[in-house]
Amino acid sequence: KAGVTQTPRYLIKTRGQQVTLSCSPISGHRSVSWYQQTPGQGLQFLFEYFSETQRNKGNFPGRFSGRQFSNSRSEMNVSTLELGDSALYLCASSLLGDTEAFFGQGTRLTVV
C-alpha cells in the first residue's frame, strides 16, 4: 500500500513569489492535513480538508491556502513568500480526520 506522497521534495523560491505544494494521500483516506515545521515554532497545524471542504484551519495568514480535489489529492499554496516561510511542510492523511494520521516525507521550502 503506497504511503503519503508529497511533491516536490525540495523547493527554492525568491521572496514575493508564490508556490504550490502537492500531496497524494493513502488510497481510501479522505482527510488531508497540512503542517509547517520550523526549528523555532515546531510543528504547527495549517488546515485540514475532507471531501473537498476545509473543515479546520490553524492560525496562519491568508497567504496560506489550500484545496482538495475529488480524488482526495490536496495542494497548498503560499503567495507573496516571505523569508520566514522557509520550513518543512508536511502533509498527513487519515481515513476521517479523527483517527491516526500518516505523514508524508515533506517538502522542504527555502525562501531566499
Next chain:
Amino acid sequence: GDSVTQMEGPVTLSEEAFLTINCTYTATGYPSLFWYVQYPGEGLQLLLKATKADDKGSNKGFEATYRKETTSFHLEKGSVQVSDSAVYFCALTRASYGKLTFGQGTILTVHP
C-alpha cells in the same frame, strides 16, 4: 487551548540504556494521545497511540500509558539501540478535524 509539553532535550544515552521521555498535556475532554518519531530528512512516523484513559500503547519495544489523573503519556523503552536515534514528538487530538497538537520534540541520540 490544547497544549503538549515534553521534557527538555536533547537526551543522550548509551546503547541498552533505559529511556524515558516525559510528556504532559492540557486539553478538555478525552483526547487521543500519540507518539511520533522523525528520522533525519524524513516525515513523521506513528510510533504508538492510546485513545482512552489507562490504555497502553506499544510498538517496537516502546511503551506509553495514558494517565488521565496526571495528564501524562510518558514514552519508555527498556533497552535503546543506536537505530532509535531520532526526534520524538508527543501529540494529541480531540477528534478536531485532523488537527494534531504537538509537543516541541525531544532529540534522542544513542551511542554504541
